[in-house]
Amino acid sequence: MAIYVRLKGELPPIFLPAGPPTPVGEALAIAAQMWRKDPAKARLLFQGRPLEDPSKPLAAYGVGPDDLLELEVVG
Amino acid sequence: MAKKADIREATLRQLYENYGLTTADLEWEPSYVSKDEVSPPERRTRLPVKDWSKFEDPFRLFFEDYVRVQAEKETVFHDAIRLAERFGEARRINPRWIAGMKLYYPAVAQSEAEAHRGHLGLSRHSPSPALAMASFYQLLDELRHAQNDVHAMRYWVRYIDELKNWAQIYQNFWAMQVFRSLFEDMATPSDPFELVFHTNVALEMGYTNLLFVAAPTPGAANGDRVFAQLQMSTQSDETRHIALGQATLRALLEQENREELLPTLQYWFDKWTWRHHRVFGVTGIFLDYFAENKTMSYKEAFRKYFIEGYIQGLLEDFEPLGLKPPRFLDDIVKEAENYQSHQVWKLAFQYNYLNYFETFPPTEKDRAWLREKYPNWDQVVGWYWEQVDQGDPGIVQGLPLICNLCQFPIVYNPEDPDRPTNGSFRLRTTRYNGRTYYFCSDGCQYIFEHEPEKYAHAKTLTELVIEGKVPASVEGLREYMGLEPGWGGNLFEKPVWKEWLASQREG
Amino acid sequence: MTEVRGDLRLELMAGEEAEAIARAVEALNPEAKVEEYPGLLIIRVPANSRMVIERARVEEELGRAFNLRDIQTMLAAFYGYWKETSPDRWVLEWMEK
Numbered sequence: 001m002a003i004y005v006r007l008k009g010e011l012p013p014i015f016l017p018a019g020p021p022t023p024v025g026e027a028l029a030i031a032a033q034m035w036r037k038d039p040a041k042a043r044l045l046f047q048g049r050p051l052e053d054p055s056k057p058l059a060a061y062g063v064g065p066d067d068l069l070e071l072e073v074v075g
Numbered sequence: 076m077a078k079k080a081d082i083r084e085a086t087l088r089q090l091y092e093n094y095g096l097t098t099a100d101l102e103w104e105p106s107y108v109s110k111d112e113v114s115p116p117e118r119r120t121r122l123p124v125k126d127w128s129k130f131e132d133p134f135r136l137f138f139e140d141y142v143r144v145q146a147e148k149e150t151v152f153h154d155a156i157r158l159a160e161r162f163g164e165a166r167r168i169n170p171r172w173i174a175g176m177k178l179y180y181p182a183v184a185q186s187e188a189e190a191h192r193g194h195l196g197l198s199r200h201s202p203s204p205a206l207a208m209a210s211f212y213q214l215l216d217e218l219r220h221a222q223n224d225v226h227a228m229r230y231w232v233r234y235i236d237e238l239k240n241w242a243q244i245y246q247n248f249w250a251m252q253v254f255r256s257l258f259e260d261m262a263t264p265s266d267p268f269e270l271v272f273h274t275n276v277a278l279e280m281g282y283t284n285l286l287f288v289a290a291p292t293p294g295a296a297n298g299d300r301v302f303a304q305l306q307m308s309t310q311s312d313e314t315r316h317i318a319l320g321q322a323t324l325r326a327l328l329e330q331e332n333r334e335e336l337l338p339t340l341q342y343w344f345d346k347w348t349w350r351h352h353r354v355f356g357v358t359g360i361f362l363d364y365f366a367e368n369k370t371m372s373y374k375e376a377f378r379k380y381f382i383e384g385y386i387q388g389l390l391e392d393f394e395p396l397g398l399k400p401p402r403f404l405d406d407i408v409k410e411a412e413n414y415q416s417h418q419v420w421k422l423a424f425q426y427n428y429l430n431y432f433e434t435f436p437p438t439e440k441d442r443a444w445l446r447e448k449y450p451n452w453d454q455v456v457g458w459y460w461e462q463v464d465q466g467d468p469g470i471v472q473g474l475p476l477i478c479n480l481c482q483f484p485i486v487y488n489p490e491d492p493d494r495p496t497n498g499s500f501r502l503r504t505t506r507y508n509g510r511t512y513y514f515c516s517d518g519c520q521y522i523f524e525h526e527p528e529k530y531a532h533a534k535t536l537t538e539l540v541i542e543g544k545v546p547a548s549v550e551g552l553r554e555y556m557g558l559e560p561g562w563g564g565n566l567f568e569k570p571v572w573k574e575w576l577a578s579q580r581e582g
Numbered sequence: 583m584t585e586v587r588g589d590l591r592l593e594l595m596a597g598e599e600a601e602a603i604a605r606a607v608e609a610l611n612p613e614a615k616v617e618e619y620p621g622l623l624i625i626r627v628p629a630n631s632r633m634v635i636e637r638a639r640v641e642e643e644l645g646r647a648f649n650l651r652d653i654q655t656m657l658a659a660f661y662g663y664w665k666e667t668s669p670d671r672w673v674l675e676w677m678e679k
C-alpha cells in the first residue's frame with residue numbers, strides 16, 4: 001500500500017511517504033523536494049485534476065492508498 | 076593404426092544408426108519400487124503426450140565424444156585467460172567496457188547455475204530417455220558455464236575491486252532482482268516441459284545468439300578478448316541445447332493429440348517470450364552505450380537474431396501445427412526497436428549513486444551514432460541527456476515504483492514508443508488477496524493474473540524498504556547491496572577515466 | 583506476419599578448420615556464400631537448399647584427419663534443423679513441408 005508520484009514528463013514514478021490523510025501542502029513539499037523543485041512553483045494532480053487546497057487531505061480529492069499522483073511545475 | 080581407426084569409425088557409425096541402444100534400450104520397468112517412487116507425479120509432465128518415441132536428440136552424442144569435445148573447449152578458454160593474464164590485456168581495455176562487465180558477470184554466472192539446477196530435474200525425471208540424455212549433457216554444460224564465469228571474475232578481481240562481492244551483489248543489488256526473479260522463476264517450472272520451453276526454446280533459441288554472439292563483438296572491439304572467447308565457448312554448447320529445444324518442440328507439436336497440448340504450450344510460449352524480452356533486452360546497453368567502439372545496435376541485433384533468426388523461422392515451421400505468434404510480440408518489437416536500451420541506460424544513470432558499476436552520459440560521438448541507428452533518439456531520450464549537459468545531475472532521489480512481476484522500475488511504455496518517458500502513461504494494477512500489485516506492461520500483468528499464487532508473495536526492493544526490512548538511507552542501502560565506498564557513479568568523473576584518456580593520448 | 587525464410591546458416595569460430603569446412607560446403611553447393619567477421623566465419627546456403635558437410639572433403643581441404651564431432655568445439659550458431667549428424671556427414675536443412 002503506497003502512494004506514488006510521477007514528475008510530469010518523467011519515469012519511474014517514485015514512492016511518496018504520505019497517505020490519504022496527509023494534507024496536500026505537505027505532500028507537495030515532500031514531492032517537490034524529491035526533484036528539487038520549488039513547491040511554490042509546483043502542484044500535484046490526481047487523474048488530471050489539480051489538488052488546489054493545501055490544507056485538505058489527499059483523501060478529500062479521492063486519493064486512495066495505492067494511487068498515482070503527478071507533480072507538475074507551473075511557475 | 077589405420078585398421079584400429081577403421082574399426083572405431085565403423086563402430087561409431089553403427090552406434091549412430093542405432094543410438095537407441097545407448098538410450099531407450101537401457102530403460103527398464105522398475106519392479107522393486109513403484110514408478111511414483113522413482114519419479115513422483117509432481118515431477119512428471121502433466122502434458123498428455125502419447126508418443127515418446129518422437130523425442131530424438133539431433134546430435135546423438137556419446138559420452139566419450141562429449142568429454143573430448145568439452146575438454147578441448149576448456150583448454151581453449153583457459154589458454155585464452157592465461158594468455159590475457161600473461162600479457163596484461165586487462166590494463167588495456169576501455170574502462171567503459173569494464174564497467175559493463177561488472178554488471179554482466181554476476182548476472183550471467185548465476186543464470187547458468189540456475190539453468191544447471193533446472194536440468195538436474197529434467198534429466199532425472201524425463202520420461203523420454205533421449206531427452207534425459209541430452210538434458211544430462213546440458214546440466215554439465217551449464218555447470219561449466221557457471222564455473223567459467225566465476226573463473227573470469229576471479230581473473231578480473233586482480234584488476235578491479237567490485238566483483239569480489241559478486242554473490243552478495245547478485246542477492247541484494249537493485250538491478251539484480253530483475254535477473255533473480257527471472258532465473259528463480261525458471262528454476263521452478265510448473266512442468267518439466269515448461270523448463271524446455273523457457274530455457275531451450277525461448278531463451279536459447281531466442282536470445283543466446285544475441286547474448287553470446289552479438290554482445291561479445293563489441294567486447295572484442297574494445298579489447299576484451301577473454302570475454303569474447305568465453306561467450307563463444309558458451310555458445311557452442313548452446314547450439315546443442317537449441318537443437319534439443321527444436322527437437323522437443325517438433326515432438327510435442329507433431330503429437331496426434333496436439334490440440335490438447337496447444338493451450339499450455341501457447342501460454343508458455345507467450346509468457347517466456349515476454350519474460351526473456353524484458354530481461355535480456357538489457358543486453359542493449361552493452362551494444363548501444365557501454366561500448367565505445369560499437370559494432371551493431373541492439374535494434375539491428377534484435378532484428379537479425381531474434382526476429383529473422385528465431386521468430387520467423389519458428390513460426391514458419393510451427394504455425395501450420397497450431398502455434399501462434401507470441402502474444403505480446405508487437406510490444407516486444409516496439410520496445411526493442413525504439414527505446415528499450417535507452418530507457419535502461421537512463422535508469423541506470425539516474426540511480427548511479429546506488430550502483431557498483433559506473434555509467435556515464437553518452438558523448439557527442441556516441442550520440443551521433445545513436446541518432447543514426449535510432450532516428451527518434453532525441454525524442455525518446457536525447458532531451459534528458461541535454462538536461463544533464465546543462466548541469467542537471469539527472470539523478471532521482473527516491474524509491475522507484477517497481478513492477479511486481481519482472482522487478483524492473485517502471486520506465487516502459489509501448490503505447491508511446493517515441494516518447495516512453497514523457498508521453499502518455501497508464502499505470503497497470505491488479506488487486507489480489509487484499510494487496511495491490513503494479514506492472515510495467517500488459518505482458519507482466521498477464522503473467523501475474525494467470526499464476527498469481529506463484530508471484531504474489533514476493534516483495535520488490537521498494538516495498539521491502541517501505542516496510543523497514545531493508546535500510547532506507549543511501550549508505551544503508553549501499554551496504555545492504557554489498558557496495559563499497561567509491562564504487563559506481565559517473566565514470567567520466569573518476570580518475571580511472573582520466574588515466575585512460577591520458578594513456579590513449581600517449582599511445 | 584509475412585516471412586521470407588532466412589538462409590540456412592552456420593556461424594563458426596574462425597580458424598583453419600572453419601575455413602576447411604567452408605570450402606567443403608562450397609564444393610558441394612555452388613550457391614553457398616561465406617562471410618568473414620572478427621573471430622567468426624559465416625556459411626550460408628539458400629533456404630530451399632541444404633548444407634552438407636562431408637568429412638572426406640573437410641579432411642581433403644584440411645590435409646589431416648578430422649572428426650565431424652569437433653565442429654561442436656567451434657560452432658557459435660546455426661539456423662536450420664540438423665537432419666543428419668553421422669560420423670561421415672552433417673546435413674542442415676529447414677523442415678520439409
